[in-house]
Amino acid sequence: MANKNEKMKKKDFEKQLGELQVELARMLSKHCFADRWFFCNGGAEANEAAIKLARRYSHEKYGPGRHTIITMEGSFHGRTMATLSATGQYKVQEGYAPLLEGFRFVPFNDLPGLEKAVDDTVCIETLPQILRRLRTGNAKAQNDKTTGPSTPSEANLEALR
Ligand SMILES: Cc1ncc(COP(=O)(O)O)c(C=O)c1O
Secondary structure, eight states: OHHHHHHHHHHHHHHHHHHHHHHHHHHHHHHSSOOOOOOOSSHHHHHHHHHHHHHHHHHHHHOTTOOEEEEETTOOOOSSHHHHHHOOOHHHHTTOOSOOSOEEEEOTTOHHHHHHHOOTTEEEEOOHHHHHHHHHOOHHHHTOTTTSOOOOOHHHHHHHO
């Protein structure tokens, strides 16, 4: 009986959560361009989804071969295999080889280097740190290479846009 009650409670909770997500998605859509949303539990899952979405979009729009994702040296994208592979820090990747292919690393604030790294295989450049920095203005996190965002110069940010 206790087991049945627990199952019912879990189902109710899941239903309520689903309804809240739908409501939140509607509210968010009213305030920006997007009309579809993916809710997840943390940064790695969000970045993992972004990587998959970028590759899928590129594959559907341009066909196979445009799968490379450019990320920044010193960046941190999470601890799943894909986000670890996208992370530009050897100390985080050490011991997990072979990593996933298809990530190219460029120094931060090096626009010529970034331009050089873009070729016909590139589908996206990842900029989560930039976006997070812009959203939060978190100055403390700026200096933490493992967990925090870095700040691009204004000129680079403008060029990246
Ligand atoms: C830029 C960035 N991406 C991804 C992550 C991973 O987030 P989570 O620990 O929620 O998976 C972090 C965590 O600090 C982060 O700073």
